[in-house]
Amino acid sequence: MHTFSVTLPDWVAEELPAGPLLTDTDRMALVHRLAARNPGEGGGGPFAALVVESETGRLVSAGVNCVLSSGLSVAHAEVVALSLAQTRLGGWDLGADGLPAHELVVNWRPCAQCYGATLWSGVRRLVVAGEGAELEELTGFDEGPVPEDWAERFEQRGIAVTVGVLRERALEVFAEYGRGAAAGEYTVYNARGNGG
Amino acid sequence: MHTFSVTLPDWVAEELPAGPLLTDTDRMALVHRLAARNPGEGGGGPFAALVVESETGRLVSAGVNCVLSSGLSVAHAEVVALSLAQTRLGGWDLGADGLPAHELVVNWRPCAQCYGATLWSGVRRLVVAGEGAELEELTGFDEGPVPEDWAERFEQRGIAVTVGVLRERALEVFAEYGRGAAAGEYTVYNARGNGG
Numbered sequence: 001m002h003t004f005s006v007t008l009p010d011w012v013a014e015e016l017p018a019g020p021l022l023t024d025t026d027r028m029a030l031v032h033r034l035a036a037r038n039p040g041e042g043g044g045g046p047f048a049a050l051v052v053e054s055e056t057g058r059l060v061s062a063g064v065n066c067v068l069s070s071g072l073s074v075a076h077a078e079v080v081a082l083s084l085a086q087t088r089l090g091g092w093d094l095g096a097d098g099l100p101a102h103e104l105v106v107n108w109r110p111c112a113q114c115y116g117a118t119l120w121s122g123v124r125r126l127v128v129a130g131e132g133a134e135l136e137e138l139t140g141f142d143e144g145p146v147p148e149d150w151a152e153r154f155e156q157r158g159i160a161v162t163v164g165v166l167r168e169r170a171l172e173v174f175a176e177y178g179r180g181a182a183a184g185e186y187t188v189y190n191a192r193g194n195g196g
Numbered sequence: 197m198h199t200f201s202v203t204l205p206d207w208v209a210e211e212l213p214a215g216p217l218l219t220d221t222d223r224m225a226l227v228h229r230l231a232a233r234n235p236g237e238g239g240g241g242p243f244a245a246l247v248v249e250s251e252t253g254r255l256v257s258a259g260v261n262c263v264l265s266s267g268l269s270v271a272h273a274e275v276v277a278l279s280l281a282q283t284r285l286g287g288w289d290l291g292a293d294g295l296p297a298h299e300l301v302v303n304w305r306p307c308a309q310c311y312g313a314t315l316w317s318g319v320r321r322l323v324v325a326g327e328g329a330e331l332e333e334l335t336g337f338d339e340g341p342v343p344e345d346w347a348e349r350f351e352q353r354g355i356a357v358t359v360g361v362l363r364e365r366a367l368e369v370f371a372e373y374g375r376g377a378a379a380g381e382y383t384v385y386n387a388r389g390n391g392g
Contacts, residue, residue: 005201083200116309
């Protein structure tokens, strides 16, 4: 076994639109639909991400958290979406010369790992529904240490940041997951120690 | 294309010992051999990592940076080693009940992404040759923002940290890579903007 792989679950295709996603709201509404459905489908946590061509709204890839389904702790929604996009476009740099500008749309500020994964991906914009402690409080996940000036660090590297698209719906999805987890319906991975 | 995958290059197997790696020095010496060879083989940067059973020294997996060979920006050495180990052991948690304690051995303090990936992997110990600005200065790579108290954050989550095993050899490997990159032999990815 010298290979590891992640496969997007089949149900995700059912949720994807045929046409482009023209506005931030269109894009985030799809993220929230995928995130809300993922735990019940057994993929992992209530997290989803899209890679979209910023200008045209063409959907390049969708990702959901696949930690449980793939058995890989790295398989967060952002990593799945970014890696599928790079596989489809044929290279490690979504910002390469000759490509249109790409953006990552995700339902909360990325965790410590996905913060770095986004930095190295070549996307030129990051759109999140929100940031703050609510995610950890509502779901029980540990997000790890991310710098206070996280958005500025993206901007320094040429990645524009937009925060606050359909934020309330993100919190509803997290709260629903938290109730399910408390009732023993879901496995909260990444919870060891929970940082302090 | 609903799947992405990373395959370890065949040459890595040539470098792996038949028996266990009993000491930190044994483990790091292997990391440095893999890291030094990787750029010339076309995998990516001069970085390698091992997942080892801490007590017995059994090698569970080896990883090298595969960004160029896989076309995936996430495929840093730590992610490759951790994901191969999880694939072999059958789950997303290398610290699961019933498993022996595992550690990650790598030739420098992980970048922003791999810092998080290590946190979520279930390893109970991280061994690095060194930390500090030398990596970026010698190779031209951007490592991204990692908290000043990065080692303490690992310890808070039950991951012991050891810094300073065969440090000088790490710097030699980085310097050799830097000379090759300056001569146009290698592609330094992840270099956009370089943070500031």
